[in-house]
Amino acid sequence: MNKPDEALNKRWANGHLIETGVFLLVIMVMFGTVFFFVAKSYVINHAEKEIRNLLLEHKGLHKYVQEIMHPALYKYQANGEFPKTFYAPELFSSSFMVRNQHKLYNEERERAGLPPLYYKMAAKNPRNPVNLADSRETRLIGMFNADRSKVSHREIIDIDGTSYLYVAIPFLANTKACLKCHGQREDSPVQLQSRYPGQGGFNEKLGEIRAVTSIRTPLHKEFATIFMIVASVLAGVMGASVLFLFNSRLRQRVTVQTRSLMMEIDERKRAEVRIAQSFERFKAVLDSMDSLVYVADMDTYELLFVNQYGRDTWGDIVGQTCWKVLQKNQPGPCVFCTNHRLLDDNKQSTGVYVWEFQNTVDKEWYECHDQAIQWIDGHYVRMEIATNITQRKKMNQALSEEKELLAVTLRSIGDGVITTDMAGCVVLINNVAETLTGWTLHESVGRPLSEIFNIMDESTHQAWNDPVGKILGTEMMVEHFYHVILMTRSGLEKRVAFSGSPIRDEKNRAIGTVLVFRDITEQIRTEQELIKVKKLESIGVLAGGIAHDFNNILSVILGNIDFALSLSDSHMSNESKELLDEALKASRRAQGLTQQLLTFAKGGEPVKETACLADVITESANFILHGDKVACRYNFPNDLWLVDIDKGQISQVIQNIILNASQAMPGGGMIDVSCENVMAADIRDFDAPEHSRYIKVTIMDRGIGIPGNILERIFDPYFSTKQKGSGLGLAITHSIITKHRGNIFVNSTPGTGTTFTLYLPVSGNGSVTSKKEENTDDSGRKARIMVMDDEEQILKLTNRMLGKMGHEVVLATDGAEAVRLYKEACDIGQTMDLVIMDLTIPGGMGGKDAVKEILSVNPHAKVIVSSGYSTDPVMASYSEYGFCGALVKPFQLNELKKTLKMVLKDPITFCQE
Secondary structure, eight states: OOHHHHHHHHHHHHHHHHHHHHHHHHHHHHHHHHHHHHHHHHHHHHHHHHHHHHHHHHHHHHHHIIIIIHHHHHHHHHTTSSOTTOOOHHHHOHHHHHHHHHHHHHHHHHHTTOOOOEEEEEESSOSSGGGBOOHHHHHHHHHHHHOTTOOOEEEEEEETTEEEEEEEEEOOOOOHHHHHHHSOGGGSOHHHHHHSOSSTTOSOOTTOOOEEEEEEEEOHHHHHHHHHHHHHHHHHHHHHHHHHHTOHHHHHHHHHHHHHHHHHHHHHHHHHHHHHHTHHHHHHHHHTSSSEEEEEETTTOBEEEEOHHHHHHHOSOTTSBHHHHSSSSOSSSOTTOOHHHHBOTTSOBOOOEEEEEEOTTTOOEEEEEEEEEEOTTSOEEEEEEEEEOHHHHHHHHHHHHHHHHHHHHHHHOSSEEEEEOTTSBEEEEOHHHHHHHSOOHHHHTTSBHHHHSEEEETTTOOBOOOHHHHHHHOSSSOEEEEEEEEEOTTSOEEEEEEEEEEEEOTTSOEEEEEEEEEEOHHHHHHHHHHHHHHHHHHHHHHHHHHHHHHHHHHHHHHHHHHHHHHTOOTTSOHHHHHHHHHHHHHHHHHHHHHHHHHHTOSSOOOOOEEEOHHHHHHHHHHHHTTTOSEEEEEEOOTTOOOEEEOHHHHHHHHHHHHHHHHHTOTTOEEEEEEEEEEEGGGOOSSOOOTTOEEEEEEEEOOSSOOOHHHHTTTTSTTOOSSSSSOSOHHHHHHHHHHHTTOEEEEEEETTTEEEEEEEEEBOSOSSOOOOOOOOOSOOOSOOEEEEEOSOHHHHHHHHHHHHHTTOEEEEESSHHHHHHHHHHHHHTTOOOSEEEEESOOTTSOOHHHHHHHHHHHOTTOOEEEEESOTTSHHHHTGGGGTOSEEEESSOOHHHHHHHHHHHTTSOOOOOOO
8 A cells, every 4th residue: 555545544544533533422421311311210210119118018017007906905905904995096096106117217217327208197187287188198199099000109399499209109998997996986986086186087988098108208319429420430431432542552453353353254154164064963953853844945835854753754755845745635835834924024034933733634733833944045944843732632622621521510519619729819710609709700710719708707707817728727638617707799798608628739739729618698597497496396395284284273263263253142242252353353364374375385276267357456456555645547458358367366466566566655656557468479578379368467666666686586485675574475476477377577677666567368268257145144955964184173163063054963083984984874874965074184094085985985975175275286176086165274154154055055866776
């Protein structure tokens, strides 16, 4: 090279050097600016992350106080370990604790030489004025309530010329536990009301975010540090650039580097030669693969390479057309060929395309990995690696069928089924579980089990924590849990029983859990009803025995008093008659008490007659309300259907309900009583038999009402809210209606009133037999009568009554003696016109068995059954057992005359020869 050319090159190099320097300077400034903003963003983001972590720690402390400390403190309060009126913010106020904890935290920062972090809990309606939200914080509270997906807010604020990073997060949303202290003021603890006058902190709503917590930290030192770092870096880089640009040795090194680059290019060409030489090694690797590997030209479809697996399977097909030898019945290139997927518009490879295909020749399934690669000559070819997956397909098909079978099985199971993974997240939920929880399969998969299967202890209403952990931790394969309440998605509570079991793999390793549960709400309700029925049955057995013996005693007392009054003459003083009348009244009241007890007696039915229910209701209600400040307002249709009832028992039902209604209105008032005809299809209170008919009776008062917590117990025996009273009234009412094949319901609202609703089945008779006052002075014709009873006093009393009426009386103490005397009378031709027999004789033959013996002697014999156990089936349906009449103890003289007249009106039939 000559000197002019060398000078020219030098000037060109110097000019180029200046241009390069200017260019590098611009690049450095741009780099410094970008670096500054990137560093600034990093510092802010890092600071925000630390602040958010600190705020979340504060939030966790709030949650710990509310969900861990508060229940424990209230429990200790309830147990009397410290006064219930005790309240200290250091123990009860999470805001007080966190604020002071942060103050101590700032003191530690100052000791470590760090600037303080300004913390604040801001509420729109705080108890402590320090926590009053400013305009920014008020706006953030509204924003977090409007958009619950936002978890934090960040902004740079300027206060007195200093920049601060301000980060805020929402406070915990109000739960039911929060509203204990932040709900209505009058519902909060008394000590809290006294400590915080006014409405500050009260009147919060469920689910509302009432506050935000925030921290701000100054950034001026951090920004200054970043600026110094960037300036130092730029100065260093610029200095290095100057040295590089103006150092000749560096220029020489550039020249050397350029030459080195040329040598590298030459080396690359030699490497390409080596790559071509390594093709055989590449081929050996592909030949070892247990998959079909081939390379085909993307234009001509010629097979350029086939590995050993392909040659063993398809033969020596290199050089042939792929769609002709690898497929069959193809008129041209395969419609499913992937060539168009492997190159983009710029003829560059798009990477690996994976697809599955069933080969048209061997019908086997293959997973194909296709890719455009550069061949030896530099142009792109298609390489395909096809792995036979037929067995995997069959296994997947079997697995799919098994899954479908499992899904069908789960859908057909009557219990709810939920499976989870080891982390406690839902994997599967069947249809029954969807119905019980309110969550669908699509919504529940991946969610925590506690969110879907939200359960709590039935007795304490404490939420179950980590049921998956309890199941995995049990030594038994299956653990049963009862007394659990499931809170559904809609907020309903259902009683459930559930069991859980770990799911284990083939190596007996736990991989999840399965829960099986069912709704037992109706089962528990049914069990409670059965317990109530058993109580009534137990009382009935006891009541029947007591009433029977008591009625025998009353028979003697009541009968003798009544008989004494019937024999009274002018020699008896008025005072003596008055005393006997009072004794008679007291005996009748005692008779009424035994009748109440007999209502519970096991077995037997009411002695029914067809009647108009409106007449019975009116007579009973008016009688019980005589002289009371309460009156009844009646509403009865003219075409009211008739019913078959025991008038005495139904009268007792009406009087019990009306009496309760009257006592519920101490200031007086009106009771509405109505009846209506209803068909089974119109009844909603219970499942009535199809085509059945009922009389619906409604008795509604406007009294104090019945609290909901005792409403379901009002029919229990001996349960009463009154200071005086046996508590048998409504229990008897329930028993009577049940024995009449009816139903009774009650609905009450405290402060508004109570409504009783009765349903009684309609009678099959179309009319009511008119009742006329019968003349009991005449007991009919004179007859020979046998009386059988184990009570000597009853025998004497009955003998006197019958003797006064002019009858001849034969006495027997048990059934065996009565049968013997009857046979002897028949043998000598002195037939008994009538036999009165006690139903039960302790240790001997009673009337039920004796009547069979007498009827075997004389099928036309007239026998009356007598018992103090009026609810015995024999008393209710005496004719089915061979008797022609019944006398319920205790009975009076007129009742005895009436029964004898009815039985003796037919002609006497003598014993058979």
